[in-house]
Amino acid sequence: MNRMVLIARAVITDSIRRRVPYVIVLFAGALAAAIPSLPNYGMGVEPAVFREVSLALMYVAVIVLALALAANRLPAEFERRTVYAVLAKQVSRWEYLVGTWAGLTVVMTAVIAAFTVVIQVVAVLFYGDPMWVLWVGALSMLLEAGVVIAVAVAISTLMGPVVVVVATLTILFIGHSRSTLLGGLGAAELSYFYPSLDSFNIMLPVAHGNGVSALAVVSMLTVFVGFTGLALLLGVVMIGRKDL
Amino acid sequence: MSTNDVAIRVEGACKTYKRIGRSHAHMAVDGVSLKVERGTIHGLLGPNGAGKTTTLKMLIGLVRPTAGTFEMLGEDSTSPKGRRSLGFLPEQPYFPQHLTALQALRFYGRLGGVLKDEIDGRSNEVLAKVGLRGEECTELSKFSRGMLQRLGIAQAIIGRPEIVVLDEPASGLDPVGQRDVRSLMLELRERGTTVLLSSHQLSEVEAVCDRVTILNFGKVAAEGHIDELLNVSGQTSFKVRGLPEFPRAVSELASDVAVSGSVWVFSVEDSAVRAVVDAIDDAGGTVMSVTPKRESLEDYFARLITLAGLEVAS
Numbered sequence: 229m230n231r232m233v234l235i236a237r238a239v240i241t242d243s244i245r246r247r248v249p250y251v252i253v254l255f256a257g258a259l260a261a262a263i264p265s266l267p268n269y270g271m272g273v274e275p276a277v278f279r280e281v282s283l284a285l286m287y288v289a290v291i292v293l294a295l296a297l298a299a300n301r302l303p304a305e306f307e308r309r310t311v312y313a314v315l316a317k318q319v320s321r322w323e324y325l326v327g328t329w330a331g332l333t334v335v336m337t338a339v340i341a342a343f344t345v346v347i348q349v350v351a352v353l354f355y356g357d358p359m360w361v362l363w364v365g366a367l368s369m370l371l372e373a374g375v376v377i378a379v380a381v382a383i384s385t386l387m388g389p390v391v392v393v394v395a396t397l398t399i400l401f402i403g404h405s406r407s408t409l410l411g412g413l414g415a416a417e418l419s420y421f422y423p424s425l426d427s428f429n430i431m432l433p434v435a436h437g438n439g440v441s442a443l444a445v446v447s448m449l450t451v452f453v454g455f456t457g458l459a460l461l462l463g464v465v466m467i468g469r470k471d472l
Numbered sequence: 473m474s475t476n477d478v479a480i481r482v483e484g485a486c487k488t489y490k491r492i493g494r495s496h497a498h499m500a501v502d503g504v505s506l507k508v509e510r511g512t513i514h515g516l517l518g519p520n521g522a523g524k525t526t527t528l529k530m531l532i533g534l535v536r537p538t539a540g541t542f543e544m545l546g547e548d549s550t551s552p553k554g555r556r557s558l559g560f561l562p563e564q565p566y567f568p569q570h571l572t573a574l575q576a577l578r579f580y581g582r583l584g585g586v587l588k589d590e591i592d593g594r595s596n597e598v599l600a601k602v603g604l605r606g607e608e609c610t611e612l613s614k615f616s617r618g619m620l621q622r623l624g625i626a627q628a629i630i631g632r633p634e635i636v637v638l639d640e641p642a643s644g645l646d647p648v649g650q651r652d653v654r655s656l657m658l659e660l661r662e663r664g665t666t667v668l669l670s671s672h673q674l675s676e677v678e679a680v681c682d683r684v685t686i687l688n689f690g691k692v693a694a695e696g697h698i699d700e701l702l703n704v705s706g707q708t709s710f711k712v713r714g715l716p717e718f719p720r721a722v723s724e725l726a727s728d729v730a731v732s733g734s735v736w737v738f739s740v741e742d743s744a745v746r747a748v749v750d751a752i753d754d755a756g757g758t759v760m761s762v763t764p765k766r767e768s769l770e771d772y773f774a775r776l777i778t779l780a781g782l783e784v785a786s
């Protein structure tokens with residue numbers, strides 16, 4: 229446990245040192261600030277539309293950043309052989325993999341929190357409303373980022389960064405396409421077995437509705453635990469069989 | 473050697489690498505067995521590509537063996553638990569660029585089980601030991617190749633392990649650094665630490681190793697004390713100074729004659745040593761040294777490779 233924390237900490241320091249997180253947060257923050265002044269019906273954007281657009285913006289930024297941090301993390305360690313000195317210690321490969329995932333997820337937590345605060349500040353300035361419901365959207369994004377990182381890290385045990393990005397985006401796309409892919413087939417029974425990430429789709433209720441039900445949050449957590457666990461498990465099996 | 477005295481045991485290690493586009497797989501390591509007694513320094517010698525690194529990586533669990541058992545202090549060393557008492561220096565070690573030397577040692581030391589309160593003291597201690605005092609706060613991106621090698625050694629010994637495995641510890645080091653590494657290994661042995669090192673430099677090995685295993689083409693070519701392996705039986709080597717010209721009486725007996733400045737080096741049959749010393753005295757020369765003739769490792773490797781070539785041909 230202790231060793232996993234050490235590895236996660238090393239991943240965090242390394243990510244903080246990189247410029248990507250700041251660039252993305254700054255860029256997206258600037259965009260969020262620009263949303264309220266979009267020329268919509270000549271009187272600015274409605275609060276609900278502001279929430280929807282800023283959450284969508286945040287979603288894209290989060291996925292891009294998660295992939296930017298995760299896709300090359302392990303491949304670079306393998307290629308530069310920095311992994312030898314770590315795994316020659318009393319560290320298991322699963323601790324190394326899960327520690328890497330945990331470190332990256334902590335970084336994403338910080339970024340998402342910073343992001344949400346930026347949007348809240350904009351909301352207070354333009355609408356006089358802190359829009360606390362945004363945090364539910366932030367939670368769904370954090371959980372989805374956790375899944376994306378787990379999938380990317382698992383694939384990166386065997387593949388290079390380009391393959392990792394393409395494969396992870398494909399899985400993400402399939403995960404959100406249940407209705408498109410199964411709808412036409414009329415195969416409703418199959419939908420229970422479909423590896424769906426739709427539980428994370430709460431942007432619209434957050435933006436336009438009265439928030440999200442407890443059941444939706446539980447369902448989100450379940451999907452997160454299931455997908456992350458499965459991806460990390462596969463990653464552990466794959467890294468365990470690898471010749472370094 | 474009772475089982476309690478064995479620090480490292482490798483039995484029947486094999487590793488095949490599949491090669492794309494080739495019909496048969498490549499045997500990088502082919503049935504290597506190895507036993508290292510506790511508290512000794514053991515050398516793993518062999519030419520490039522002999523399988524030294526692959527053997528060490530299998531021992532440490534970095535590469536999955538095709539076959540074989542690997543133990544340290546009686547425990548399976550390919551599992552994390554079996555590596556509890558290990559310090560390892562990888563070949564051409566590399567570390568995260570943005571860390572300083574001290575940060576890197578803190579990280580590896582803590583991973584290796586050094587307690588939080590002790591880590592700073594221990595880091596400074598090993599940095600001084602490998603000659604990096606004053607570089608604590610230098611970023612590793614500014615380290616030279618030899619400095620990285622030194623840091624690699626530091627992270628291997630920071631946890632005061634009972635067993636230290638060093639893959640080419642002298643590579644990239646200047647002569648002073650090489651000497652420092654040799655004395656460090658002797659110091660470790662003094663403390664009861666077992667050292668297994670790989671090398672292709674005779675000077676590195678002969679000065680410190682209690683025993684050596686010579687690998688060639690993935691197989692053990694020889695095992696024993698370095699003197700037994702490399703001394704040419706029945707021959708004595710001379711080093712002589714102050715001869716205006718090489719005496720006739722000696723030149724008839726000598727072989728492998730070489731001269732550099734005023735120093736002559738040559739070898740003779742053991743039985744002729746007396747006569748040669750007298751002849752040199754008579755000629756006004758000074759004998760600087762008389763030692764058992766030793767084959768150079770280069771010659772030894774060259775011979776091994778020719779022998780293996782003959783076997784394949786026949």
Ligand SMILES: Nc1ncnc2c1ncn2[C@@H]1O[C@H](COP(=O)(O)OP(=O)(O)OP(=O)(O)O)[C@@H](O)[C@H]1O
Pocket residue numbers: 489499500501518519520521522523524525526527563672
């Ligand atoms: N990852 C790999 N894939 C395929 N072949 C490999 C791999 N690693 C090593 N080999 C092969 O295994 C053989 C032994 O290599 P190894 O690195 O163990 O040699 P070595 O004795 O350490 O040599 P050196 O003195 O150059 O370090 C070589 O023929 C090499 O080509």
Ligand SMILES: [Mg+2]
Pocket residue numbers: 524525526563639
């Ligand atoms: Mg090698």
